[in-house]
Amino acid sequence: MTYADSLWLFLLLVAGIIIVPGMDMLYVLANGLTGGRKSGLVATSGMVAGGGVHSLYGTVGTGLLVALAPKLFLPLLLGGAIYMCWIGYTLIRSSITVDTVEGASAVPLPTVFRRAVLTCLMNPKAYLFVIAVYPQFVRPEYGPLWRQGLALGAMTALTQTIVYGAVALAAGRARGLLVGNPAATIWTGRVVGLLLILVALLTAFEGLRGSV
Numbered sequence: 001m002t003y004a005d006s007l008w009l010f011l012l013l014v015a016g017i018i019i020v021p022g023m024d025m026l027y028v029l030a031n032g033l034t035g036g037r038k039s040g041l042v043a044t045s046g047m048v049a050g051g052g053v054h055s056l057y058g059t060v061g062t063g064l065l066v067a068l069a070p071k072l073f074l075p076l077l078l079g080g081a082i083y084m085c086w087i088g089y090t091l092i093r094s095s096i097t098v099d100t101v102e103g104a105s106a107v108p109l110p111t112v113f114r115r116a117v118l119t120c121l122m123n124p125k126a127y128l129f130v131i132a133v134y135p136q137f138v139r140p141e142y143g144p145l146w147r148q149g150l151a152l153g154a155m156t157a158l159t160q161t162i163v164y165g166a167v168a169l170a171a172g173r174a175r176g177l178l179v180g181n182p183a184a185t186i187w188t189g190r191v192v193g194l195l196l197i198l199v200a201l202l203t204a205f206e207g208l209r210g211s212v
Contacts, residue, residue, distance in 0.1 A: 028168050
């Protein structure tokens with residue numbers, strides 16, 4: 001698998017994950033509904049900032065692993081692939097629905113931004129996901145790790161901006177889609193779950209082949 005193939009695969013994966021409704025999307029949606037488009041876009045920028053911290057964490061963690069314990073790189077890659085398969089399986093089996101969107105009143109924009117960053121950073125599953133996924137895509141054979149991390153972080157930020165920004169700009173319509181159409185969110189979760197499993201199997205295969 002070439003570096004370009006790896007980037008496209010990562011983009012497909014991260015887009016699928018961000019599209020699945022979760023607490024980040026609901027926070028953006030709630031602020032778009034209560035505070036208008038500007039509040040929703042500020043919440044989006046906070047999510048992007050939090051996502052940047054996750055990307056830094058994943059890149060630094062992978063870099064330290066490669067530098068200090070290279071023999072553990074393949075086991076972590078395989079462990080991450082297994083974890084991704086498990087996430088995919090749970091998404092396929094679960095019925096993701098959005099019943100309500102909470103948000104009583106508009107709050108000051110700096111507070112919206114700060115809460116958005118904290119919402120993103122306080123999600124423990126995000127850290128587990130990053131440490132499982134980044135070793136699949138940040139690879140020594142692709143060049144300097146910091147440059148790869150910047151590329152993945154930029155792709156994540158762009159995807160968050162597009163998806164969450166669209167939710168913020170069309171908060172009313174997005175709420176109707178998420179709350180009033182549970183079948184759409186259920187099938188979105190199932191498709192993303194299958195995507196996670198396929199990506200995990202592919203990266204595990206590439207890792208094993210490269211170690212031979």
